[in-house]
Amino acid sequence: MIRRLSIYLPTLFQSFSNSTFTNETLPFSSSSSSSTLITLHDSHSKRTLSPFYNLLPPTQNPNNVVNLISSILKHKSSHLSLLQSNEIKGILPQLGPHEISRVLLRCQSDHSSALTFFNWVKNDLNITPTLQNYCVILHVLAWSRVFSQAMELLAELIQMVEVEGVCASSNEGIYENLVGCTEDCNWNPVIFDMLVKAYVKGGMVEKGLETFRRNIETCLIPNVIACNCLLSGLSRFNYITQCWEVYEEMGSV
Incomplete structure (x- = not known):
């Protein structure tokens, strides 16, 4: 059974912004795992649009871009026609980062629709997420x-982030943003193990070790596969001391 972490996010974000971690442990909640979707809240600031937009037909109302795209995505037969849909072209300029996230959040129960939309934004609209x-x-x-x-x-x-410097937002990196999104998303802690593996496979073993340490500090118990991947990467660079550190952590959980 996948264990999910009960995180008091403001405290965790403060620790990230200071680039240090406290000795306080964050408890696992065995009751937090559920097959039902959590209630979603739009926690980000919304752009202010004229109330007169509501006098327009739904397909011309910029306020309606999230509802309209989400409705189209619910009909699987319409996935491909989404790209040629004339009824949404007029409001696509209102599809900003906040709206993209809102559409994705509404697709949590249908990963296929979420991925279709994400790729459409990236590849067909040429918008960099x-x-x-x-x-x-x-x-x-x-x-x-x-x-x-x-x-x-x-x-x-x-x-994009570590090599090309694209997608960076202020001083927050991938790890901080993954943690931040857990406030609104259903999430599986395995994504943080996958981040360790992705860094190592990308030749960034130091970042993989840093992510591993952060996982330990926040009580995200690493799985064996991620640990073995990290050990393999560390050994290739002859990081013997760090190998023993990871090995000892594996024996303590």
Whole structure:
């Protein structure tokens, strides 16, 4: 059974912003795992649009972009026609990062629709998703246990953020944004193990070790596969001391 972590996010974010971790442990909640979807809240600031937009037909109302796209995505036969839909072209300029995340959140129970939408935004609209947009789709895929596609997007995101410097938001990195999105998303803690593996496979073993340490500090128990992947990466670079550190942590859980 997958254990989920009860995180008091403001405290955790404060520790991230200070680049240090406290000695306080964060308890696992055995009752937090559920097959039902959590209630979603739009916790991000909304852009202010003129109330006169509500006098327009729904397909011309910029306020309606999230509802309209979400409605189209619910009809699987309409996935491909979404790209040619004339009825939404007029309001697509209102499809910003906040709206993209809201659509993804509404698709939590249907990872296929979420991924279709995400790829449509990225490939057909030529909109570069934000770091938060990536983290939301990663949580959706991991929650649905679509691990292969989640790993592909993780590798893509790491390349963009760590190598190309794209998608960076202020001083927050991938880890901080993945944690932040747990406030609104259903999530599976395995995504944090996958981040360790993705860093190692991308040749960034130091970042993989840093992520491993953060997982330990926040009581996210690493799985054996992630530990073995990290040990393999550390040994290739002759990080013997760090290998023993990981090995000792494996023996203590």
